[in-house]
Amino acid sequence: MNNLNSILIEGNLVRDPLYRTTAKGTALCTFTVASNRYFKQDTGTEKEVGFFDVETWAKTAEHSYNLGKKGRGVRVVGRLKQDHWTSADGQYHSKVSIVAEHVEFRPEFKKDAVPGDSMTDEALAEMPSSSIAENDEAEEETAPVEEFEAVAF
Known part of the structure; x- marks a missing residue:
């Protein structure tokens, strides 16, 4: 029986992504995503915030670094990874993070759009989201379901 390890x-983004390369030259980009959850309590609607560390590799890392910035909306599809280590003082540590297989960023809109400018927020909102393919060519357009910019492949 195969096990399933998948997360969406x-x-x-909590802060700007951090980009680095491994000793072999492979690109690695890490960032943290804050995700809100709302639920009802006797006292009214409550908000719970979770913070999740994400790592992206290779072309996905390059695109995530170039397109991501603090506060930008993001959707991540990937798998969970658990790291284990023992510190110098003998303490056992464990950390769960997300290894992204697909990353999509919400579109950014101009904040200082001039009236009459052809690229106002309304005009940008009507534009379909764009996709980035691994070979840097545009993917075939389909009817957009949500306004996200695809980054991973």
């Missing part, structure tokens, strides 16, 4: 999370 939506939220906003």
Whole structure:
């Protein structure tokens, strides 16, 4: 029997992504996503915020670094990874993070759009979201379901 390890999370970047390369030259980009959850209590609607560490590799890392910035909305599809280590003082540590297989960013809109400018927020909102394919060519357009910009492949 195969095990399933898959996660989809939506939220906003907590800070600008961090980009680095491994000793072999492979690109690695890490960022943290804050995801809100709302639920009803006797006292009214409550808000719970979760913070999730994400790592992306290779072309996905390059695109995530170039397109991501603090506060931007993001959708991540990937798998969970658990790291284990023992610190110098003998303490056992464990950390769960998300290894992204697909990353999509919400579109950014101009905040200082001039009236009469052809690229106002309304005009941008009507534009379909764009996709980035691994070979850097546009993917075939389909009817957009949500306004996200695809980054991973």
